[in-house]
Amino acid sequence: MKRGIVPGTFDPITSGHLDIIERAAGLFDELVVGVAYSKNKNGGPLFTASERVTLIEAATSHLPNVSVRSFDTLLVDFADEVGASVIVKGLRAMTDFEREFQMSALNWRLDSKVETMFIMAIPEYMFLSSSAVKEIARHRGSVRGLVPDVVCDALERKLEEAR
Ligand code: PNS
Numbered sequence: 001m002k003r004g005i006v007p008g009t010f011d012p013i014t015s016g017h018l019d020i021i022e023r024a025a026g027l028f029d030e031l032v033v034g035v036a037y038s039k040n041k042n043g044g045p046l047f048t049a050s051e052r053v054t055l056i057e058a059a060t061s062h063l064p065n066v067s068v069r070s071f072d073t074l075l076v077d078f079a080d081e082v083g084a085s086v087i088v089k090g091l092r093a094m095t096d097f098e099r100e101f102q103m104s105a106l107n108w109r110l111d112s113k114v115e116t117m118f119i120m121a122i123p124e125y126m127f128l129s130s131s132a133v134k135e136i137a138r139h140r141g142s143v144r145g146l147v148p149d150v151v152c153d154a155l156e157r158k159l160e161e162a163r
Contacts, residue, residue, distance in 0.1 A: 002030075002085070003028060003032065004085075005032045005079050005086070005087055006021055006032070006033050007033075007034040007087060009041055010055075010130065011052060012046070012147060013056050013059055014125070014133055014147050014151075015125060015128065015147055015148065018059055019125055020088070021060060030067070031063075032066075032069060032082045033068045033069070034070075034075070034079075035052045035056065035071070036072070036075070037071070037072040039072075046158060051154070053069070053070050055150060055154055074110060075107060076114050080114070085113065085114060087104075087107065087117070088117055088119060089103075089117075090118070090119055090120075103116075104116035133155070134155075137155045137156070138159060143155065
């Protein structure tokens with residue numbers, strides 16, 4: 001039984017994240033999407049961890065071997081807790097590389113039994129990020145297609161509450 005883990009903040013999940021999850025789901029018997037609380041990232045996430053989990057569950061409901069959990073620990077400890085031996089990360093433009101390279105080296109230093117592998121984003125999603133999606137949505141631009149439909153509606157509601 002090979003179990004992988006796709007970690008991230010997912011604030012919110014984008015079509016690029018979903019593409020990586022779908023492709024990773026084909027490589028493992030079971031795939032866990034790990035939603036990091038990331039309380040301190042960019043002034044705090046827009047969606048709570050539990051809202052992010054719910055949105056990812058809805059967006060991945062067609063993938064029977066995918067489950068979603070939140071975590072507030074070191075990633076390697078969470079991987080150990082769920083019995084995953086491989087961390088899967090998506091790589092977009094070169095700008096991702098340095099940060100991901102550093103994180104994979106540190107994770108290897110923390111627990112060398114957990115391997116990190118990278119899946120390249122498809123060109124369509126190469127420059128897509130959760131921050132860009134939130135920026136567009138805040139200015140009332142359309143993010144349809146950039147995020148799963150369920151996220152479009154949740155973003156509209158969340159930003160309306162904040163206005
Ligand atoms: O989507 P993100 O914000 O790029 O994901 C980053 C994430 C959540 C994978 C990273 O911050 C992480 O692994 N956080 C858990 C805490 C941890 O293990 N930090 C040490 C990694 S070097």
